[in-house]
Amino acid sequence: MTETSESGARGRTRRAILSAAARVLARDRSATLADIAAAADVGRSTLHRYYADRDVLVQAVVEDSLAVLQEATEGAGLDQGPPADALRRLVAALVDVGDRALFLWGDPRVLEGYPTAGDPDCEPVDDPMIELIERGQAEGAFDPGVSAQWIQHVVWGLIYTGAEDAAYGRIPRHGVAQLVIRTLENGIRPH
Amino acid sequence: MTETSESGARGRTRRAILSAAARVLARDRSATLADIAAAADVGRSTLHRYYADRDVLVQAVVEDSLAVLQEATEGAGLDQGPPADALRRLVAALVDVGDRALFLWGDPRVLEGYPTAGDPDCEPVDDPMIELIERGQAEGAFDPGVSAQWIQHVVWGLIYTGAEDAAYGRIPRHGVAQLVIRTLENGIRPH
């Protein structure tokens, strides 16, 4: 899919652009290409040299972010051990790449056309996260009285909330995962 | 603050513009003024006649939305009865005006400068929602192990998630409040 190796320097520049774009666009999806170039510490010409179009750039950031999140998800080994433990690992992994989540989730429109997060009626998605949730519901670890999709959205929503609070410095970054998991497992009830 | 009465027709037009703007901007915060005017079924000239500036319009929508949410909050009588019941009333009331919440929350930047949702360090906010949460924590209804602000953000986040799912037709509108409350109270554990 991608050229196996681009001269080292190009790869570095490309990653810098993608990462900066995700960061900036997460905060302001109408950010200027000049803003993004500046954030990536790159000339605007260079940005255009890598991504001819704004659309092309956004698309690339979407795909890169999806890949990053997918990698994080796969690394969590969701099919192993008790569902509750697996979910804790997943949340911890996703919080670490919160910027990407913030970007993808901040604007539902960038994901139009991707079955991943959507609800295309007849799509038998093999999303590992959904599989985990359904397994947990079957084993009595998660509430079987609501849809797996709702639980998934709740998880994403809490991660989003935590990532945002952290991004604005309202809570320390290292406490986010713990907070999200605690709320996820107990709601807001004391325990 | 507002002129007591504007010729009847003007008031109607103004409300139509504000409502349409909230609806359109909630979905796409970079929507064109022409888009908004069209959604309000009004000429672009008329839009400019009411709100000279884009900034002025957005500002007006923010304030109108804040007023709507505040009204909903006040109507819930948060200082009466058990905290858990009060929270249920609040969630139900806020879900009803989900469009405004979607608009205000979809772009954290529109709220910059408003102490309402923020965390200005030294601001002793008298936000009734925070007061309810703190009361609930003191009375043992809500988890005292996390900050009241975190709980508030979780509540908003879940309402946002529910409103979005409803807006995209993924869940029936009348089930949202119930779903949010259930998740809020129990997390995702079975019970």
Add this chain to the structure above:
DNA sequence: CAATTTTGGGACATCAATGTCTCATTGAGA
């Protein structure tokens, strides 16, 4: 060190959104 790649900055043309204005039409209220 020499050759080649990669880069930054600037000069453009282009395009879409914005804001201002005018004028003819509409419609509500006296």
Add this chain to the structure above:
DNA sequence: TCTCAATGAGACATTGATGTCCCAAAATTG
């Protein structure tokens, strides 16, 4: 019915983002 506020459509200048191109400087590579 008459009057005047309110509106819609359009013309227009302005602005800012965008995309393209070129060239000299810098960095990477051999």
